[in-house]
Amino acid sequence: MFECLAKIKSKRRQPDLTGTLKLLSKALQKLRKTYICIDALDEFKADYVVSILRALKSLLDDPNLTTSLSVFITSRPHVDPLIKAHLTNRAPASRLSVTIKADANDIEKYLIDKIESDTSHVDMDSDLENDIVANITSTADGMFLLAALQIKAVLEQTTVRERRNALYTAPYSIYSAFEDTINRIRQYPLTPRSQQGMSVLKWVFLSHRPLKMEELRHALSIHANY
Numbered sequence: 001m002f003e004c005l006a007k008i009k010s011k012r013r014q015p016d017l018t019g020t021l022k023l024l025s026k027a028l029q030k031l032r033k034t035y036i037c038i039d040a041l042d043e044f045k046a047d048y049v050v051s052i053l054r055a056l057k058s059l060l061d062d063p064n065l066t067t068s069l070s071v072f073i074t075s076r077p078h079v080d081p082l083i084k085a086h087l088t089n090r091a092p093a094s095r096l097s098v099t100i101k102a103d104a105n106d107i108e109k110y111l112i113d114k115i116e117s118d119t120s121h122v123d124m125d126s127d128l129e130n131d132i133v134a135n136i137t138s139t140a141d142g143m144f145l146l147a148a149l150q151i152k153a154v155l156e157q158t159t160v161r162e163r164r165n166a167l168y169t170a171p172y173s174i175y176s177a178f179e180d181t182i183n184r185i186r187q188y189p190l191t192p193r194s195q196q197g198m199s200v201l202k203w204v205f206l207s208h209r210p211l212k213m214e215e216l217r218h219a220l221s222i223h224a225n226y
Contacts, residue, residue: 021055035072036059036069036070036072037071038072042076042078053087054086060087101143102142102143104137107142110148111136112129115155122157122158122159124160131167132163136154146171146174149178153184154170196220200216203216203219204216
């Protein structure tokens with residue numbers, strides 16, 4: 001393995017994916033048991049997801065790693081078809097899929113706490129409060145983040161009528177919830193703080209790779225002079 005690395009270094013080039021996987025395979029063969037853990041696979045770009053899964057498949061198919069290598073992946077459900085398409089060659093007994101969802105009772109307790117902690121003095125009756133808890137718990141479908149975005153959208157309203165309207169027009173998916181949040185930001189009066197917030201979102205979303213905090217600060221400090 002060290003000889004291969006020395007050759008690559010002497011040629012002053014980066015190893016390609018195939019070569020890297022061969023080196024990794026040789027290194028893993030020295031270990032009795034190896035676990036490769038990939039968290040939030042769904043947050044990678046789609047083409048990167050496929051490349052990662054293909055690389056994992058090549059390692060799992062390596063006869064020298066059949067019994068010693070295990071892979072642990074977490075992702076949102078929409079990536080499952082890709083995972084199954086690339087990693088279904090494993091024996092059924094060696095595959096285990098676990099769906100992790102927030103318990104409905106926990107979401108209800110969270111929503112009740114947010115309502116009781118509301119300091120806006122909007123006089124909601126128990127019927128509306130119960131509707132908020134029941135409706136958001138149902139539409140959240142086990143996702144705490146979606147429930148958090150929905151209750152925030154409701155409690156931001158300043159009248160009972162507006163809160164009820166917000167409840168029944170609340171987004172039903174995490175992506176539409178984010179879109180709704182950004183649209184609400186745009187509706188506020190334009191201030192330096194809101195402008196900076198939108199700039200941060202644009203830089204983070206449109207960058208070709210994850211930005212370091214220092215890089216983001218530099219980007220935000222640069223202003224074009226027209």
